[in-house]
Amino acid sequence: MEFQKDTSFFSGRLKSVSFAVKGAVKLITTEHSVMTQFFIGIMMTILGFCMHISTTEWLFQILAIGLVMSIEGINTAVEKIADFIHPNYHERIGFIKDIAAGAVFFAALTAIAIGCIIYVPKFL
Numbered sequence: 001m002e003f004q005k006d007t008s009f010f011s012g013r014l015k016s017v018s019f020a021v022k023g024a025v026k027l028i029t030t031e032h033s034v035m036t037q038f039f040i041g042i043m044m045t046i047l048g049f050c051m052h053i054s055t056t057e058w059l060f061q062i063l064a065i066g067l068v069m070s071i072e073g074i075n076t077a078v079e080k081i082a083d084f085i086h087p088n089y090h091e092r093i094g095f096i097k098d099i100a101a102g103a104v105f106f107a108a109l110t111a112i113a114i115g116c117i118i119y120v121p122k123f124l
Helices: 009-030 032-051 055-085 091-123
Strands: none
Touching: 009 032, 009 055, 032 055, 032 091, 055 091
């Protein structure tokens, strides 16, 4: 069967959203690192409600959670593509995977810094 592009604006966007939701569900239900980040995001959201953080703090917290989840998803996609292209260990594939994981590390450090800026003063 050949791929046929949907030329209708509304139904095309609806299909795109359904693919995105399906991908998000696959990420959350199959990838342990994403499950962990999702769980931490839920916990931080609950903490935000308990600590009555401000609107500005909510904006930064939501941005941080979204950043980590997004980069984690991209990292997973890079790893899956690399494994598909070269299933056996290869030094250059390992290098690419390490770089993608490094991007997640930077996003996580950013989220931790934002969390500390928001919550440390509330506990002191």
